[in-house]
Amino acid sequence: MAEDVEDTEPLRGFTAGITAERKAAELGALLARRGARVRYGAAMHTVPVDDDAELTAATEAVLARPVQHVVAVTGSGFGGWIESARAQGAGERLLAHLGSAELLARGAKARGAIRGAGLRESYTAPTEEVADVLDRLLAQGVAGARVVVQLHGDPMTGFRERLRAAGAEVLPIVVYRWTDPVDLGPLDALIDAVIDGEVRVLPLTSAPAATNFLARARRTGRGEALLAALRTNVLIACVGPVTAAPIAREDLPHVLPERARTAALVRLIADEAPRFARGDG
Template identity: 70%
Template sequence: MDEDQPLRGFTVGVTAERKAEEIGALFARRGARVVFGAAMHTVPLPEDGELAAATEEVLAAPVDHVVAITGVGFRGWFEAAEHAGVADRLREHLRSAEVAARGAKARGAVRGAGLVESFTSPSEESAEVLAHLLERDLAGKRVVLQVHGDPMLSFRSALREAGAEVVPVTVYRWTDPVDLDALDALIDAVLRGEVDALPFTSAPAATNFLARADRTGRGDQLREVLRDRVFLACVGPVTAAPIAAAGLPYSTPDRSRTAALVRLVADELPGRRCSS
C-alpha cells in the first residue's frame, strides 16, 4: 500500500452537496478515484417560508431553553432572520433563555449571534444535550430546538414526555438533488461493483440515497451490494441513523468531522481488500 496514497486503486462515491468538491479533493489527494452524485438539495434559507413561520412561532411567547445543534444551522437561522429584518428582535427574545450547544461549532455560532451558552456537549452528541436537558424540570417549559436536516423526532418526543413545549426550527429543508442523473449514475456504479466506499456526511443524503434506489426499483439490489461489497462510513451517529435503520453495516470516526471521516476510509478500506 502506498503510504502517501493509500486509496490508489479504489473508487469513492461522494453524495454530499455542500462541500462536495472539498471532500472529493481530500479523497483524490489520497489516490482515490472519486465519483460525484449529490443525494439531496437544500432549500436556500431566505427563500424558505417554513423557516420564517417557525421564527415567528418562537417570537410568539417566552423561551426557556434553546438547543443549537449545528454551527452552520444556527448561524443560518440568524442570517435568515437578518434577511427578514427580525434578527435583533430574535436575539433579544432568546437572551434570557438557557442555551445548550451540541459541540464547539454550535457554541461558536451561538456566540456569533450575540448569545451566551450555558452548556456545551463535550462529546458533540445530541444524546448528551438531551440528557442535560432532562436533568432539569421541563414541565411547562418552552424549548426551541434548532433542527438541521434530521427531524430529531425521538429527541423531541423525549422533551415532550418530560412536559416541555417543543418548538422545532428546521433550518433547511431538503429535496431531491438538482442533478438526479448524477445520483442515478452513482447508484448504477455501485450496482456494477465499481464503487468501493460511500462516505455520508448528512442523514438526509443517506436517506435519499436509499430512497431514490427504492423509487426506481433498485432498492433491494442496492442494499445487497452495500451490505456485502461497499464500505459505508458515516460522519457521526445522526448521519448513520438511516443506514442503521436499513440494517446495513457502517463505521464512524472517533470525531464527527469531515477530515476524520476521510482518515477513517483511508485507514480501513485498504485492509478490507487485503482481508477479502
C-alpha cells in the first residue's frame, strides 16, 4: 500500500494578494513556500507621530492625575508611546506614573513591550483578544477610574464606550497614524487583480490595511465590483478579530485562525484554500 505523502505545496495554483506594509515579505515568503504566487499591494503607510502635538497632549493628560488601569493593545504601539515620551523628555516621568497602575496586555507582544519598558503587567488576555481585557475590567469595576487605552489600528469605539458606560474616564493614546501608501500603483493593480479573478486568497493582518483596501476601491469607482469578487471568488483570511472588523462590517465571508499569529494564518490558508476552490467550504 502506498504511503500518503504530505502535500508540501497545497497553495500551488493560487495567487495571494498581500495588503500589509510591515512584514509583507515575511508573509509572502511563507505563502510562496507553500506554492502560492504572491502579489503585493500595500494598502496603507504607517506614520509615527513622535512629534505630534495630539500625542504629546494625550500623554500630558495621562500624567495630570493618577491612572488606575492601562491597556496595552500592541507591542509596537505601547513601545512607541514610551519612546515618544522619552523624545519629549517625559519618559521617566511616564514610566513612574504607569508603574502605580494595573497594566493589562492584550497578548504576548504587548506584555513583552510592558516588560521591556521595565514595568510589570498584572494580566494578559488568554485569547489575545481585547474582549477578555474588557471583561476583566468590568468584572472588577471601573466606576470613577481613569483607564488608559493604547490604540493601534481599530479605534475600539465599542470597547471605550463600554468602559465609559461603567463610569470610567477613558484616555485614548494614538501612537501611529495611517495614510495612503506612497505609491498607489501596486494597490490599484492588486484591486484590479481581485476583481478580474486572478487573486483567490486575501490574507489580512491589520485593520487599517483592510479598511483602506476597501476604501481605495470605492474612491476609484471599483467598490461594488471589489465587494462582489470578495463575496464569491476570494478566500479572505484575517489574522484576528480586530483585523476582521472592517471585513465583518461589510458582511464579507472570512476565516480566522485559532491564534492571532502569522504562522497560524498561513496554516489556515493552506488548509482552507483547496477546500474553498472545490466549493467544500
